[in-house]
Amino acid sequence: MILSQSEQYQEQLNGIFQALADPTRRAVLARLGLGPASISDLAKPFDMALPSFMKHIHLLEGSGLIRTHKEGRVRTCALEKKPFAAVETWLSTQRVIWEGRTDRLEQFVTATQDKEESR
């Protein structure tokens, strides 16, 4: 299936917002905001079986909000900050709509998408 740029943006937002809709996943993102961490360190604060915790990690990785890599027996997670910009763009777009500046809306969306791509 080939998606247009707009469809890709919508798919990305679906995945990001789904990932953010859970307190464990938000807590993991906040922890990774301080720096990378191993799965076992990340799991420690949560009273949760490892397979359940791993589902959260996989969902976060699928959304693009984190990346993971394995060295030996240790899998390390790190935050990906770029997708947060997609959320901020979406929020900014809503404010543009509210302010009735719909004539400038298309121009704004195009400009912010270009800005995100050049990051």
Next chain:
Amino acid sequence: MILSQSEQYQEQLNGIFQALADPTRRAVLARLGLGPASISDLAKPFDMALPSFMKHIHLLEGSGLIRTHKEGRVRTCALEKKPFAAVETWLSTQRVIWEGRTDRLEQFVTATQDKEESR
């Protein structure tokens, strides 16, 4: 069940992010950003049976992102802008964490929560 203020904030974020994780619901919010609209007008752009569309409306209403009221046979929906501030607060908090200003984090969160409550 009595929830603490922090638990209430987490529950609110769960509902908001869940509501935002769907392109139909985001499109409805964008439309309502232009002004209130009836359910039938809102449903028009979507190739969707009314019961399916109503599920999206109920989920949006449950998250606090919209309110609805019925006059005669017409139910009108309107945007509630306040919950968007909770998302912005969460995003800002992440940026504060990234910038390593964790000493000021608690102060910041308290201040923004106070600000939201006084809106």
